[in-house]
Amino acid sequence: MKSFRSFYSLVLLGLMLSFSAFSQNNPVENTKETAKISKAIPDDVNAVLANSCFQCHSNDGSGMARAKMNLSEWDSYDADKKATKAGAMCNEIIKDMMPPKRFLSSNPSAALSGEQKELICKWSESLAANK
């Protein structure tokens, strides 16, 4: 009976912990999912970046992420820099380095499907070809 009780309270504790972790890291809000990053970015690519990357890589995001790549500043990047950054995005997502694993555990909907990765990589190739 005693062991049953402690098992029960462990489960309860686990539930409380996961709930508080969940509520601290609010999942991406609707407004951000549909944020238009730049007219220069095609809608389908925009949708992926807005949903999975914009939370950190934007003016409202984290300092470190923003310093490396700020999607809010995309229009100010020249063609060379756009191609380089898009190439780096492809690189990071196919290696599953981005979005960071810790972020994904609280924002599972930010995970990229194989098709979405392919979309970003194709887009990066088109930028590299046109710079």
Ligand code: HEC
């Ligand atoms: C939870 C915040 C967060 C999210 C979400 C996130 N990133 Fe990052 N990203 C960072 C941080 C912090 C860095 C800088 C440290 C590092 O390189 O690991 C970074 C670095 C990068 C870099 C390196 C830039 C450079 O030029 O060296 C690229 C590219 C990148 N992220 C792409 C992405 C893409 C694409 C997504 C979405 C699919 C994404 N990130 C989502 C936090 C994030």
